[in-house]
Amino acid sequence: MSDTSDPNPPPLEIHDLTVSYHKKPVLWGVDLEVPAGKLIGIVGPNGAGKSTLIKAAMGLMPLNSGWVKVFGEPVKKNLRRVGYVPQRESVDWDFPVSVMDVVLMGRYGRLGLMRRPTREDKDKARECLEKVKLLPYANRQISNLSGGQQQRVFLARALAQESDLYFMDEPFAGVDAATEASIIELLHELKEMGKTLMVVHHDLPTARSYFDMLLMLNMRVVAFGETSKVFTNELLQKTYGGRLTILSEVADAVRQAPSV
Amino acid sequence: MYERVSKLLELGGPAGIHLSVHGTMSFCRQNRGWTWRRILPLTAILYLLSVFPAEAARIGDLSETSFWGQATRFFTFQDPAVRYALLGSMLLGISCGLLGGFIVVRKMALFGDALSHAVLPGVAFGFLWNMSKDPVAIFVGATVAGLLGTGAVHLIRSTTRLKEDTALGLVLASFFAVGICLVTMIQRLPAGNKSGIDKFMFGQAAAIGSGDVKLMAVVTALALVVIVLFYKEFLVTSFDPQFARVSGFPVQVIHYSLMLLLAFAVVTALQAVGVVLVSAMLIIPAAAAYLLTDRMDRMLMLSAAFGLFAGAVGSFFSFLGNNLPTGPCMVLGATFVFLGAFLFGPQHGVACRWWKQRSRSGRVRRENTLKAVFHVMEQREFTDEKVSLLELAEHRRETLEEATEQCAALVANGLATLSEPGELVFLTPEGWARACEIVRNHRLWELYLTNEANIAADHVHEDAEKIEHVLGEEVVRQLERRLEFARKDPHGKAIPGLADISRGTGFHTREDLVGYGKPL
Structure with missing residues (x-):
């Protein structure tokens, strides 16, 4: 694998990544090469290291070994091209900021130190808010929103980042069906624009219809490929081990829709 | 220096x-x-x-x-x-x-x-x-x-x-x-x-x-x-x-x-x-x-x-x-x-929340009085516009003093007037409209619970007592459409409609009263 000469480096390349949390390994020996322009779901049981993987990929966690490259460069050098939707519980929603303030934070990375958001940044933020249908709520303090709306605020902030590679940590957690549908539509739109999206997802039955590719994770990569190829009983069993309840649920999903 | x-x-x-x-x-x-x-x-x-x-x-x-x-x-x-x-x-x-x-x-x-x-x-x-x-x-x-x-x-x-x-x-x-x-x-x-x-x-x-x-x-x-x-x-x-x-x-x-x-x-x-x-x-x-x-x-x-x-x-x-x-x-x-x-x-602020709470409970009390007035009028099939304090007290199973106090609150808010000796209550147009709205909210909600949520008719009253004060206009219209503009609640009583609200006191028989309120 050449480092600099590749004219089209993959959006994300991970080599032999091992990460521990409190001296307990969470991920080990992860190798991954993600193709561009795909909507990728990351699935796996609780504690499989789904969130850890995307955090490690963005350089938010110390690595025990291995490296991460984003568009052929170490992630630190290419952060401008990385967008992030964290889990909703990761921030304090009582924080004294408005919806607009939060979305503008998506522009901060491009602005760099000391420079203030300009008119254009504000226009861009409004545009992103409009895309997630939250423009009327722009001036609200963020705790006055429903769970689904809060999730969309984070999504709008990520859109404002105008990145090429997105990491999203459970963007569908705690949102209603209608919001989920509009979010997935938005994700497809981003994909059509050539962006690569890696989405941590909890719900297996929907994972099958939502994503082009699935990354099945259980402390290591169990399978990574086209959804139609990897969404099999055998691989799911491998990923989820002996967790029978989930498995039976999934077996039902496989039986009900034999071909996608 | x-x-x-x-x-x-x-x-x-x-x-x-x-x-x-x-x-x-x-x-x-x-x-x-x-x-x-x-x-x-x-x-x-x-x-x-x-x-x-x-x-x-x-x-x-x-x-x-x-x-x-x-x-x-x-x-x-x-x-x-x-x-x-x-x-x-x-x-x-x-x-x-x-x-x-x-x-x-x-x-x-x-x-x-x-x-x-x-x-x-x-x-x-x-x-x-x-x-x-x-x-x-x-x-x-x-x-x-x-x-x-x-x-x-x-x-x-x-x-x-x-x-x-x-x-x-x-x-x-x-x-x-x-x-x-x-x-x-x-x-x-x-x-x-x-x-x-x-x-x-x-x-x-x-x-x-x-x-x-x-x-x-x-x-x-x-x-x-x-x-x-x-x-x-x-x-x-x-x-x-x-x-x-x-x-x-x-x-x-x-x-x-x-x-x-x-x-x-x-x-x-x-x-x-x-x-x-x-x-x-x-x-x-x-x-x-x-x-x-x-x-x-x-x-x-x-x-x-x-x-x-x-x-x-x-x-x-x-x-x-x-x-x-x-x-x-x-x-x-x-x-x-x-x-x-x-x-x-x-x-x-604690004081502001307390104040809001207080004014809300005041409003609920007034609305309940209006509803009682409506009920008394309904019992007489709206043949009379006035309701005496005594009737009101009897209907609500309260003392005359309590009824007087509640009616005073209505008067203070422009929802009713009292006759000169202070024994008869007349609703103002605003009071009448509000009373109709509350009764309408109550009965629509009861009907909705019995029809759509399959709750027995004798279980819905308590819930409607609370809901009637918080239903917004939009929800009420939606309920009406859902219930296909039903005219009777689960207990067989008439549900006031928009026309009744705007018509004024005595909506069933007022038009029938010869010469009443009409120029000669």
Whole structure:
């Protein structure tokens, strides 16, 4: 694998990544090469290291070994091209900021130190808010929103980042069906624009219809490929081990829709 | 010479405050109008006080006893003995208020407390450096001690299983213990007992000298400039540090710069507020501001203004009370502001919530009375517009006095009128409309529960009793459509429609009454 000469480096390349949390390994020996322009779901049981993987990929966690490259460069050098939707519980929603303030934070990375958001940044933020249908709520303090709306605020902030590679940590957690549908539509739109999206997802039955590719994770990569190829009983069993309840649920999903 | 200096300071005092207030504002351009409205009166008052030709200008006139005389003497900057005290207190209020805003939203209040206690040994070493209260030596010593304390917390947290709160408590207490021992030893030294180092415990604004004020001015200006320039960075790292890191900001560097500024602010404030209470000047003004606004920039400005107020008021009462410890006075001033915000804040204030609750329950009571009037009229098939108080009381199974009181509430709100002897109730058009609406809400809801939610007809009344007061117009219309404009509720009673509401009292038979209310 050449480092600099590749004219089209993959959006994300991970080599032999091992990460521990409190001296307990969470991920080990992860190798991954993600193709561009795909909507990728990351699935796996609780504690499989789904969130850890995307955090490690963005350089938010110390690595025990291995490296991460984003568009052929170490992630630190290419952060401008990385967008992030964290889990909703990761921030304090009582924080004294408005919806607009939060979305503008998506522009901060491009602005760099000391420079203030300009008119254009504000226009861009409004545009992103409009895309997630939250423009009327722009001036609200963020705790006055429903769970689904809060999730969309984070999504709008990520859109404002105008990145090429997105990491999203459970963007569908705690949102209603209608919001989920509009979010997935938005994700497809981003994909059509050539962006690569890696989405941590909890719900297996929907994972099958939502994503082009699935990354099945259980402390290591169990399978990574086209959804139609990897969404099999055998691989799911491998990923989820002996967790029978989930498995039976999934077996039902496989039986009900034999071909996608 | 003496007069010249005092003149200079007289000019510099209020002007300096003007400048700093202006600086606070400039980082919040979109809220300029709001800011001016809040800050202008404060500046104006200070300015008026400073130019007021007070007779209290007689310097050192200790026979001055009236409160206002004392106040003028204190706030006009005309008395050099208190000039530094006031100026220093205000400056420390601003810097502590500003930085405190970030401490509160970052949930680091305990950290501020630990930091302020940890600086005491540094103060003692600073004093021992050349056996005098040299502001710079004490500043350096205290800052170093504060940073050592911070480092110790970090070390304990990262190398053991202990969590941050335990580490903070541990460092706070042990550093403070060392400090107390050192300070006591210094006071026993021959040069020590007049040193005023004991004032560092509870604070004494009167002990602030020109050197202290200069240092405070530098620190306050630094805090202002840094926060204005890096507002965006402080905001994003406080709200979502992981996102800030992905955006490429040096989160750790920003965090430690804030800690350093905090240490500076705490250390310069020590002389006036004292080690024990200085963290309160970080927390209380910011907490009050947090209760009053939903925006960070406004919160910082309010917090700085509250800090300034608490500082000024605290040092004044300390002066008034014959040099009471300043720290407690300032903290009481800040607490006073906090109590105001806690009780009377427009959004989260206890008093306002209580008031809203009260007016809501008043409205519910009135609506129930209207409903009772409607029911009585309904029993007579709307042949009569008037309802007597006695009937009403009987219907509601209440005493005549209670019915009278409820009807008085209706009259006071323009929903009904009472006949001259006060025994008959007539609904006004508004009262009639509201009564119809409530009954309509109630019966529609009952029908909805029985039809759509399959709840037995005898179970729905209690629920409808509550829901009827909160249903909005839009929901009611929706219910009507869902129920296909049903005319009868589950108990067989007529549901008033929109036409009934607008028609006025007596909707079934009024038209049939010959000549009633019609021109001949």
